[in-house]
Amino acid sequence: MAKLSELLSSPGLETANVVTGSLPAREVSDVAMVDDPARLHKVPEGAVVILTPSLLAQAQAYHLDIWGRTVAERGAALLLLHGYHPEKVPRSATRLASRSEMALACVPAETDAARLVRAIGRVIDAGSEDALARATAAARALAEAVEDDLTTAELCALAAQAAGCPVQARRPQDGEVGAPVLIDGVEVDHVAVPDAAGPGGDLARIVARLTAETAARVTIARRRAEELPIRSRSQLLSELLTAGPQHVIELVPRARSLGLGIDDWHAVVQLDVDTEELSEAQRFGFGETLGTVVMQAVGRSGAGHGEGGGAGWHLAYADGTPLLVRTWGRNPGEGAMRKVRAAVETVHAELARRMPERRVRFGIGSVHETVEGLRASWAEARAALLSDDPAHGARTPEIVVFDDLGLHRMLVEWYTTHTARTAVRDLLAPLERLGPDKCAMMVRTLRVYLDQQGSLSGTATALNLHRNAVSYRLKRIVSLLDVDLDDPDQRLALHLACRAWKLS
Structure with a gap:
């Protein structure tokens, strides 16, 4: 395509007299010669429409208004009046063309029609060829870079x-x-x-x-080149958080050799991003990119900048989701959580700007010492995120600090004991044998039912299910677990187990 200004200054159109003042910034993509008003409804967008001398010879002033409006509505770039004197063009036609961002021009009757069409065609073709050549040059330069x-x-x-x-x-x-x-x-x-x-x-x-x-x-x-030394620390930190107790003992010396302040003070920030529509492979790639953006944002917040040793912010992953670890070389004191939250608010604002369509939430664990404290802070960060349960109809803030949860902290502290974890695992084992997805559905159904104090209607409403569907699920759950929901002790044990299950 060519610019309208280039077209009207090209050889073969030097006799054109523009009557609409300044030219609109339009592109010309086609040319159509019209000697029948019925064809005006078919002109293509961006076209130069040439009205022939034979058509204009029988035209009244109001005809130019009608024809001009018709081609303007079709998106024509230029209405060219062949053999029409510029002084005869009514002002109403020029005003209409200007409002429609369409140029209006006249060419003398002695201008050869075939030569006129060929001249316009050459400019249009040359514009396309020129654009292709320039795009090719840009592609070549970028490929070399x-x-x-x-x-x-x-x-x-x-x-x-x-x-x-x-x-x-x-x-x-x-x-x-x-x-x-x-x-x-x-x-x-x-x-x-x-x-x-x-x-x-x-x-x-x-x-x-x-x-x-x-x-x-x-x-x-x-990023890959910059992150090579960081990746090994990030991977080791991820292993320290997710490994079993015996494996953690083996990992600690490696962490110290890499400069991780594993014996220092830590607070963990767990992210929760809605990525249900992504495949497993897509989630992994998305998580890595998200982690990079998060670290850049927390760096811009200025928190932890310039601290030596293993202190500062570190990145880790759990199930492909990034989490942040803030480390201090000494006890950071009471103001630590306020500064961590401020840094997280910076990260949240950046992610909201880049991904407005996704809800991103943050759970912030308390400050603890040594590797055991690191793992405890992560459990607290996850517990903070669990406080947002759609089944309860409440939408918690995007940033949840574990220290602000009150009684919910007791559940995490109870679940961190070996006895409690074993009891929960044994109690819900029949449901876990159904597979991850069905188990999650069954545990959630049971938990909401117990939260609703045994109300089938309340559970159905909270889960957006029919009452009969809830009843069927509960009968199967009771059968699989071999429990009596009317027994207060069993009901309490199940309620605690369901609430603690998501922490595992």
Whole structure:
């Protein structure tokens, strides 16, 4: 496609007299010569519409208004009156064209019609060829830069030089062409092409997308190189949190050798992100990208910056979901939780900006000492997240601090004992043999039923199920567990087990 201004200044159209003042920033994509008003309803968008001398010879002033409105509604870029004197064009027609962002021009009757059409066609074809050549040049320049460690802004400058159009590293404004820099579905940057006129209409879209994709590949390569020494610490920290007691003893010396302040003071922040629509492989990639964004955001918060040794913020993963570990070389005192929460608020604001469609929640554990305290803080962070249960109809804040939960803390402290964990596991073992998904459904049904004090109607409402479906599930649960829900002791044990089950 070509710019309207380029078209009217090209050879063969130098005699055209524009009567609408300044030219609109329009693109021209086709040409149509019309000698029958019925054909005006079929002109393509972006076309130059040429009204023939024979048609104009029988036209009254109001006809130009009607025909102009018709082609303007079709999206024509230029209405060209062949053999019509500029002074005869009614002001109503020029005003209508200006309001519709369509140019209106006249060419003398002696201008050869075939030559006129060929001249317009050459400009349109040349515009497409030029756009393709410039896009190819940008693609070649960006492909050669993949191995270089360039920022998005530097890649934009490279693409702009090759394509001959402005390319900038920022969010596109209204009316601008742009593309996000995506890494595993997370927007980490943006590319904007401000001038999308003329052949740059298609060119802008191609260059923006090519630049954004190249920026994503370069960013991934840079992060992998930067994170190699960090990854080993992150993986070890993840193992320390999730390993069994005997394995933890074996991991502690390795953690010390890598500079992790494992004997220091820790607070864990667990993230909870809604990723149900993603496959397992997609969740893993999404989790890694999310972890990188989280660490960048917490770094910008300034919390823990400049601390030596193993102190500061660290990244770990549990089931593919990132979690943050804040470590201090000494007891941080009473103000620690306030500072941790402030850092988490910075992370939450950044994720809300980048992923407005996803709800991200944070559970913050208390400050504890040594590796045992690290694991205890993680259990508390998960417990804080458990306080948000849709079955209860309440929506808790996005940031939940374990210390603020009151009586809910007692459940975690009870469950951290070996006796309690064994009792819960043994009691619910028949349900766990059904498989993870069915077990989760059964445990949740039983827990809500007990929360609703044995009300089938209340449970059905909370779970959005029919009363008969709840009754059927409960009969099967009672049969599998071989329990009596009318026995107060058994009911209490089941209630505690269901509430503690999600901590396991």
